[in-house]
Amino acid sequence: MISLKHIQKKFGFHVVFNDFSLSLPDRGLFLLVGDNGCGKSTLLYLLAGLDDQYKGEYLLNGKDMKSFTENQIDNIRRKDIGLLFSHGNLFSFMNVEENRKFDLPTNNIRFVDLEESQSVNCLSGGEELLLSLSNELGKRKKIYLFDEVTSALDQGNLIKVMDILKKQSQESLIVMATHDKRIMNEAHQIKIEANN
Amino acid sequence: MNKKIIKSVFSTEWIYGLIYGTFAFLSYCLLSFLLFDEKRVYSEYGGESMINGKDYDFIDILGVKGIARQSYILPFFFLMVATIVFFFLWSYLSYRKHCNDISLMRVRGISKSKSQFAFLRARGLLFLFASLISILPYILFIFAFYWVAQTKYIIIHFTPWVFLLIFISLLAFLIVSFPFYTKPYKKDRLIRFLRENY
Numbered sequence: 001m002i003s004l005k006h007i008q009k010k011f012g013f014h015v016v017f018n019d020f021s022l023s024l025p026d027r028g029l030f031l032l033v034g035d036n037g038c039g040k041s042t043l044l045y046l047l048a049g050l051d052d053q054y055k056g057e058y059l060l061n062g063k064d065m066k067s068f069t070e071n072q073i074d075n076i077r078r079k080d081i082g083l084l085f086s087h088g089n090l091f092s093f094m095n096v097e098e099n100r101k102f103d104l105p106t107n108n109i110r111f112v113d114l115e116e117s118q119s120v121n122c123l124s125g126g127e128e129l130l131l132s133l134s135n136e137l138g139k140r141k142k143i144y145l146f147d148e149v150t151s152a153l154d155q156g157n158l159i160k161v162m163d164i165l166k167k168q169s170q171e172s173l174i175v176m177a178t179h180d181k182r183i184m185n186e187a188h189q190i191k192i193e194a195n196n
Numbered sequence: 197m198n199k200k201i202i203k204s205v206f207s208t209e210w211i212y213g214l215i216y217g218t219f220a221f222l223s224y225c226l227l228s229f230l231l232f233d234e235k236r237v238y239s240e241y242g243g244e245s246m247i248n249g250k251d252y253d254f255i256d257i258l259g260v261k262g263i264a265r266q267s268y269i270l271p272f273f274f275l276m277v278a279t280i281v282f283f284f285l286w287s288y289l290s291y292r293k294h295c296n297d298i299s300l301m302r303v304r305g306i307s308k309s310k311s312q313f314a315f316l317r318a319r320g321l322l323f324l325f326a327s328l329i330s331i332l333p334y335i336l337f338i339f340a341f342y343w344v345a346q347t348k349y350i351i352i353h354f355t356p357w358v359f360l361l362i363f364i365s366l367l368a369f370l371i372v373s374f375p376f377y378t379k380p381y382k383k384d385r386l387i388r389f390l391r392e393n394y
Contacts, residue, residue, distance in 0.1 A: 045387050078305030091297050093204035
């Protein structure tokens, strides 16, 4: 489904990927692991179609991402790719319910009990993340890209989230950049090294 | 979603709308003084009878007649410059307020027109609202002016040129605001922003 071939990526003189190749299947849970600055987040942005400043080929379902227009990539991201950060991805101008139903009015998935009319600015980091996660998973996208989403979770919520992700990974591809040692044995690991 | 964005912009930026409304009100008043037509007043009311009357003195004090009228050009010019500077400040502060939400919208695949430009449109609406509401105190000012002056002569009046001023100001507002809704959301800057904030 996802195929990266001979990717080269630089930030100025700093080479992040020298000749990086990777193939990922349609479904499964994969962890991107590696030291700080090795390129985990860069890879997620690239996979999400946000970053097109690279050399090489990124094929999504056999089609080169560079052949799509910006609007087409926006559409792909909206329909098929969910990107989630450690602080969640909630809109501050919407309350809990509006965020939950945004883009998906029938979303009834709840990982955490919250007052619907509550402002999202009052939520804790863990609550924000669980709400964001339920919003994203409710959309049943084909690919999920998560950046350090488990770091802020306590053990109880971590187990809950990992169970959900494992279940979801039977239908979708989930790629998660992480440093969280608690989950290292929970999924396939993709080791990223500096200057790959 | 557009309604949410409009509601958000109106509730978080009303103070800027209020400040701009004050600028607009002052500019309408100055425009009226600038457009005072001495010849019209003379021809309509027989200037000779005014020359030695209290009405003439009043006009003289206001400085809207003859060369003295030019003294309104400079304050009007400074007001316009201050308004443009205020547009920059407003746009920057608005960017700071909404950049997280707009960035997240871009990340979540929402198109430019539904994210970046939806906020710009909402601010344009707030601008128009403030501009049009300011016409009310302007009309009240004209009534108050005649009540204070107790003159039978129409010296200043409501001028339809305020609508042209609103249109030009709207253009200036959009031109100043536009870069704040495009440049920060170009891919390289967006990624840098995401790295720093998420």
